[in-house]
Amino acid sequence: MKKSYYLFNPGRLSRKDNTLKFVPTDEEGNEGQARYLPVESVKELYVFGALDANSALYNFLGQQGIAVHFFNYYEFYTGSFMPRDYLLAGKVQIAQTQHYLHTAKRLMLARLFVExxxxxxxxxxxYYASRGTPLHTPIAQIEGLMQHIESSHDIETLMGIEGNIRQIYYECFEHIVSGFAFERRSKQPPANELNTLISFGNMLCYTLCLRQIFHTQLNPTISFLHEPGMRRYSLSLDLAEIFKPLLVDRTIFSVLNKKILQASDFRRELNRCVLRPSAARKFVEQWEERLKTTIRHRTLNRKVSYEHLVRLECYKLIKHILNIQTYKPFKAWW
Incomplete structure (x- = not known):
């Protein structure tokens, strides 16, 4: 079974027959023990340290359909190497483009993503309010803002509503987890522990959505809520909006409330807060476990993983733009 591999240490990656050879290096350039990854077991690579590789390796990765996602020193997502779009279909791409260019059709999908x-x-x-956390006021505020989603007549207004909803929502985090203040949403750089985890988790969710889109006939550069010109794979941002609360935020609540991560797992650097490498590994472990978790799908009447839910969302979107079935965003029932 294929799985994701996370390379936190700097090093050199090369091809050795049908395996990937990774040789880690320390700050002085000294090489550590080589690690071999059978290529048939690799789904994708997440690179958090400096990586030395050549074009021959990337040609090999492309042939094997292996994506590589890059993060900088501060765990900020910087880009991806994606294999050739082997599933792209002209009919779907034309329909996807037409839905973007048609104001009413685009707005309909954008509203559904926010909803x-x-x-x-x-x-x-x-969930947390039912267990005594004082969240009734922000819940009512978000419910009030949601009433304006359907009446929004342009993307800018809709994005404003979504931004206000998410700001109220994020301010609730410090009530859900103890010992960590949220203050305000800060991204580049994240100013405190909660913002660091939100940014780190959101980037993992973004790359997850990108990978699932890649395995469908959708074009990841043509989006509906976010402007295509802002980021290269903007459709991933659209889909991530739906799944961040279920995948990222629930992972954050879990690692902090269960004390898997604590204040000592973060370090302050000038005006930013950074995850220590060991803490990033712990978060990734919990993230991978969550992706593997299965639920019984109400429509399919079978168990599917959280990860596969994202792929199913892509299929629903394809059916919508091909006028087969109206898109309905995924809404958790548990």
């Missing part, structure tokens, strides 16, 4: 995201955020808040 699904807001619903899943409320699902999290209601």
């Amino acid at each position: 699904g995201a807001a619903f899943n955020m409320l699902k999290n808040l209601r």
Whole structure:
């Protein structure tokens, strides 16, 4: 079974027959023990340290359909190497482009992305409110903002509503987890522990959505809520809005409430807060476990993993743009 590999140490990656050879290096350039990864077991690579590799390796990775996602020193996502778009279909791409260019069609999909995201955020808040956390006021505020989604007549207004909803939602985090203040949403750089985890988790969710889109006939550069010109794979941002509350935020609540991560797992550097490498590994372990978790799908009547839910969302979107079935955003029922 293929799986994701996370390279936290700097080093050199090369091909050796049908395996990938990774040789880690320390700050002085001294080489450590080589690690061999059978290529048939590799789904994708996440690179957090400096990586030395040549074009021959990337040609090999492309042939094997292996994506490589790059993060900088501060765990900030910088880009991806993606194999050739072997599943792209002209009919789907034309329909996807037409939905973007048609104002009403694009706005309809954008509203649905925001609706699904807001619903899943409320699902999290209601869970903790039912257990005594004082969240009734922010829940009512988000419910009020959601009433304006359908009446929004342009993307800019809709993005404003989504931003206000998410700000209220994020301010609830410090009530859900103890010992960590949220203060305000800060991204580049994240100013405190909660913002660091949110940014780190969101980037993992973004790359997850990108990988799932890659395995469908959708074009990841043509989006509906986010502007295509802002980032290269903007459709990933659209889909991530729906799944961040379920995958990222629930992982954050879990690692902090269970004390898997504590204040000592972060370090301050000038005006930013950074995850220590050991803490990033712990978070990734919990993230991978969550992706493997299965639920019984109400429509399919079989168990599917959280990871596969994202792929199913892509299929639903394809059916919508091909006028087969109206898209309905995924909404958690548990």
